[in-house]
Amino acid sequence: MSAALVSCSPPAHLHAQPPSRPARHASMPILASPARKCAALRGLDADKVMYSDEVPLAKLQQQLDQAIDDEDYEAAAVLRDALQRRRFDSRLAVEEANQRFYTAFQASTSGSLAKMSEVWGKGEHVQCIHPLCACIAGRTAVMEGWKAILGSSRMKIEIEDVRIFASDTQAFVTCLEITESGENRGRIAATNVFEKQGGAWKLVHHHGSPVPPNSF
Numbered sequence: 001m002s003a004a005l006v007s008c009s010p011p012a013h014l015h016a017q018p019p020s021r022p023a024r025h026a027s028m029p030i031l032a033s034p035a036r037k038c039a040a041l042r043g044l045d046a047d048k049v050m051y052s053d054e055v056p057l058a059k060l061q062q063q064l065d066q067a068i069d070d071e072d073y074e075a076a077a078v079l080r081d082a083l084q085r086r087r088f089d090s091r092l093a094v095e096e097a098n099q100r101f102y103t104a105f106q107a108s109t110s111g112s113l114a115k116m117s118e119v120w121g122k123g124e125h126v127q128c129i130h131p132l133c134a135c136i137a138g139r140t141a142v143m144e145g146w147k148a149i150l151g152s153s154r155m156k157i158e159i160e161d162v163r164i165f166a167s168d169t170q171a172f173v174t175c176l177e178i179t180e181s182g183e184n185r186g187r188i189a190a191t192n193v194f195e196k197q198g199g200a201w202k203l204v205h206h207h208g209s210p211v212p213p214n215s216f
Contacts, residue, residue: 056168057086090166094194097201098164098173101192102157105150112150117143121195121202129207131188156180159190169196177208187211 060083067076097119104115120126126139128146136145158178165172170193177188193205 057083057090058168060086087166090168090171091164094164094166094171094173094201095162097194097203098159098162098175098192101203101206102159102177106155106157107150113143113147116146116150119203121197121204123204125204127205131208131210154181166194170194171201176211187213 060079064076064079064083067073067079100115101119104112104119107115120139120142122139124138126137126142128136128142130136130145130149136142156179159175160178162173162175172194173190173192175190175192177190179186179188187210188208189211190209191205191207192203194201195204196202
């Protein structure tokens with residue numbers, strides 16, 4: 001996974017003291033330090049580039065669209081870079097959460113349920129659909145299901161074709177699970193849905209479907 005990070009080197013004529021700006025209103029969002037410095041070096045009005053890690057991605061996208069409509073391409077460049085960084089950071093965090101799920105899945109019997117419990121979120125909307133099984137709904141029932149699975153045998157899983165989408169608070173991952181348990185081998189098409197709870201990405205839905213042997 002990669003993100004294009006555009007440098008924010010100031011033009012030569014802006015190495016001097018940046019021009020003064022009107023005082024911003026106290027209720028307006030505060031521009032994060034790197035973006036504020038970049039805006040100042042470029043001679044931009046930071047009040048038009050309201051960026052911080054608390055600003056939703058949708059709001060940043062609106063600001064970017066507005067900057068393009070206004071033909072304020074320097075402000076647009078700052079906002080574009082901020083969006084790319086935030087999206088990259090979110091996808092990276094979701095990828096790590098997804099890997100924690102598969103690490104817990106493959107853990108030895110001792111402590112594996114505790115690791116799996118930490119991966120999953122809370123709420124009655126938590127659901128799990130194991131291959132060829134009906135939907136299990138609610139965190140308590142989902143964890144009871146994992147207790148039975150993790151207590152049976154250890155499984156080796158490799159994941160391929162991982163695709164991640166992430167917004168501010170929700171994300172989903174699709175991937176192909178290559179499974180091996182004793183003499184049994186298989187391929188499972190999986191979808192994992194994550195939700196940000198308490199500042200951490202938690203799994204709230206897992207769906208696994210068997211892939212026929214001759215399928216691509």
